[in-house]
Amino acid sequence: MIVAISIGAVNVPLGDVWGVVLHHVTGAGTAPSDPALDQIVWNFRTPRVVLAALVGAGLAVTGAVLQTVVSNPLADPIVLGFSYGATLGAVLVITLGGGAVLAGLGVSAAAFLGAVAAGALVFALGQRRGRLAPVRLVLAGVAIGYVFLSATSFVQLRATPTELRTVMFWMLGSVAGAKWDQIPTVTVVVLVTTTLLALFGRRLNVLLAGDESATALGVDVNRLRAVLLVLSALLTGTVIAVAGSIGFVGLMIPHLVRLTTGADHRRLLPLTALLGALYLVLVDLLSRTVNRPNELPLGILTALLGAPFFLWLLRRNKGLD
Amino acid sequence: MKLVVDRLHVTLDRTPVLRGVTLEARKGDIVGLVGPNGSGKSTLLRTVYRSLRPADGAVRVGDDDVWELPPRAAARRTAAVLQDAGGSTAGLTVAEIVALGRAPHHGLLGRDGPADHAAVSDAIDRCGVRPFADRDYASLSGGERQRVLLARALAQEPGLLVLDELTNHLDIRARFELLDLIRATGVTTLAVLHDLDLAARLCDHLVVLSEGTVAAAGPVLEVLTPDLLAAVFGVSAGTERHADGVIRITYAAHPLAHGLAHGWSGQHDEDRPGRALG
Numbered sequence: 136m137i138v139a140i141s142i143g144a145v146n147v148p149l150g151d152v153w154g155v156v157l158h159h160v161t162g163a164g165t166a167p168s169d170p171a172l173d174q175i176v177w178n179f180r181t182p183r184v185v186l187a188a189l190v191g192a193g194l195a196v197t198g199a200v201l202q203t204v205v206s207n208p209l210a211d212p213i214v215l216g217f218s219y220g221a222t223l224g225a226v227l228v229i230t231l232g233g234g235a236v237l238a239g240l241g242v243s244a245a246a247f248l249g250a251v252a253a254g255a256l257v258f259a260l261g262q263r264r265g266r267l268a269p270v271r272l273v274l275a276g277v278a279i280g281y282v283f284l285s286a287t288s289f290v291q292l293r294a295t296p297t298e299l300r301t302v303m304f305w306m307l308g309s310v311a312g313a314k315w316d317q318i319p320t321v322t323v324v325v326l327v328t329t330t331l332l333a334l335f336g337r338r339l340n341v342l343l344a345g346d347e348s349a350t351a352l353g354v355d356v357n358r359l360r361a362v363l364l365v366l367s368a369l370l371t372g373t374v375i376a377v378a379g380s381i382g383f384v385g386l387m388i389p390h391l392v393r394l395t396t397g398a399d400h401r402r403l404l405p406l407t408a409l410l411g412a413l414y415l416v417l418v419d420l421l422s423r424t425v426n427r428p429n430e431l432p433l434g435i436l437t438a439l440l441g442a443p444f445f446l447w448l449l450r451r452n453k454g455l456d
Numbered sequence: 457m458k459l460v461v462d463r464l465h466v467t468l469d470r471t472p473v474l475r476g477v478t479l480e481a482r483k484g485d486i487v488g489l490v491g492p493n494g495s496g497k498s499t500l501l502r503t504v505y506r507s508l509r510p511a512d513g514a515v516r517v518g519d520d521d522v523w524e525l526p527p528r529a530a531a532r533r534t535a536a537v538l539q540d541a542g543g544s545t546a547g548l549t550v551a552e553i554v555a556l557g558r559a560p561h562h563g564l565l566g567r568d569g570p571a572d573h574a575a576v577s578d579a580i581d582r583c584g585v586r587p588f589a590d591r592d593y594a595s596l597s598g599g600e601r602q603r604v605l606l607a608r609a610l611a612q613e614p615g616l617l618v619l620d621e622l623t624n625h626l627d628i629r630a631r632f633e634l635l636d637l638i639r640a641t642g643v644t645t646l647a648v649l650h651d652l653d654l655a656a657r658l659c660d661h662l663v664v665l666s667e668g669t670v671a672a673a674g675p676v677l678e679v680l681t682p683d684l685l686a687a688v689f690g691v692s693a694g695t696e697r698h699a700d701g702v703i704r705i706t707y708a709a710h711p712l713a714h715g716l717a718h719g720w721s722g723q724h725d726e727d728r729p730g731r732a733l734g
Contacts, residue, residue: 334564341559343548344608345540351505351618353531353560398547 139420140180186313187419188412193325193374195411197367198385203339204363206269211385212371215276219283220253221246221375230294247376254368267360307432308381328370336401383437457518457615464513473499475668486645488659495665497648505536531560535609536618551589557611583607599630619647656703
């Protein structure tokens with residue numbers, strides 16, 4: 136992370152970065168002599184790297200949990216409609232500006248509400264007689280996602296070119312706007328939900344055995360699915376709200392970890408969080424260096440970078456035959 | 457543990473599936489549940505492992521109604537090996553699947569202790585799955601998979617074992633090995649079996665279900681009479697104990713003629729061309 140903080144439009148020596156971060160975190164040492172350097176390292180780069188790590192961890196963990204909850208390897212926040220819900224919320228605020236019903240609601244808040252609304256809809260429409268059947272959940276998520284997507288497209292038709300550019304940037308995701316005042320909330324949500332989800336690790340393993348077998352192993356399958364869906368929607372809503380809709384991470388990082396270290400969730404979830412965090416920090420680093428001083432949205436690089444490696448791993452793995 | 461099913465009624469989609477079923481397995485008994493397709497065997501099992509709530513009546517394991525126990529407490533008494541464990545367990549190793557059997561013994565904060573490791577290790581040895589304990593479940597043969605699931609059930613340290621068609625799709629040797637394993641556990645067992653020969657070989661007692669009621673119950677030879685086999689299964693057959701002690705059922709070449717057997721006659725009308733020619 137220190138390396139990631141040091142590199143950017145202006146490169147800062149690693150030692151100086153360490154000095155600045157140490158000074159702010161522990162109060163030790165002396166304040167850096169150059170206020171511009173302090174500004175770049177502490178006010179721009181550090182929150183950005185921290186946010187990238189949190190968002191990467193949150194997306195990856197949600198993906199891992201959802202894939203098991205709906206017993207579908209393709210599941211992620213996008214397939215279940217959460218991301219489209221967030222997008223609609225964000226796009227509404229961006230295009231309607233301050234003038235409309237949503238006045239006073241920031242882009243982030245609207246995106247969060249959109250994601251949670253999508254989660255609530257999937258939850259409500261995916262059940263029948265109190266049973267949350269996996270296939271019905273996935274299909275409900277996909278259908279709800281499409282509805283949000285068409286609403287988003289309709290809103291975009293009426294947007295100005297400037298608004299459209301903002302919308303496009305938001306949809307491809309970025310942590311460029313990271314500020315310190317966002318960090319505490321996001322940190323708390325990501326840490327708390329991830330810890331809670333990890334506590335369900337053993338029960339997630341049991342869910343892999345099939346619903347009837349899981350019931351016979353003492354797991355209340357419907358209640359477990361409900362709790363996990365709620366936590367997932369909160370977690371995704373929070374990270375998408377601050378970083379936009381970033382694809383690939385939620386889908387692929389869990390599979391990467393599964394393919395290399397197995398599917399036991401008590402190991403899978405912490406490792407997925409870690410790898411997701413590292414991956415997004417790396418992608419963000421590249422996004423602001425490959426085309427200096429311009430920046431690329433994260434969504435362009437996440438898949439471009441990860442997909443080839445993922446496909447290589449997929450071909451090497453014998454367990455999938 | 458003792459199992460008592462007491463005047464059980466179950467309704468699915470407003471259709472009565474079980475209509476006053478009563479049966480009992482004493483501690484250590486192996487009771488076979490047999491009957492034609494749709495007679496209610498799997499439904500009865502679901503009420504026992506607490507997946508389907510009966511409309512009336514009770515299932516008691518030990519001395520408690522399983523539907524009045526919390527789910528995990530019920531799962532510490534009853535372990536089930538079912539048909540739904542499929543490809544989705546891909547990614548878990550054999551040892552990890554056996555360890556799922558410890559889930560009922562832990563709350564959210566519970567971590568594996570020495571007792572858990574011992575129970576898992578013991579179950580792995582008893583079912584002979586040690587040689588492939590580190591392999592991916594998806595890479596195993598059908599017989600190996602069933603042994604793994606049985607090991608998972610034993611790791612639960614249950615007082616009652618519920619088995620649904622454990623030997624389906626297995627070759628004859630794998631079937632016999634599995635039956636020996638079950639007998640060796642000494643755990644009270646309720647097993648649904650389609651194959652009457654296997655049921656006769658494994659079980660102390662049989663309960664025959666027909667259209668949601670008990671058609672017969674008792675020791676194997678007393679239950680599988682030609683009359684019952686004709687009335688419930690629609691086949692003409694005889695049962696006898698051979699000199700080696702094995703009970704064998706000999707079936708006539710054809711199902712019973714039209715009209716004699718209920719539940720069979722409807723699907724085999726005389727207008728089926730193949731039958732007219734034969």
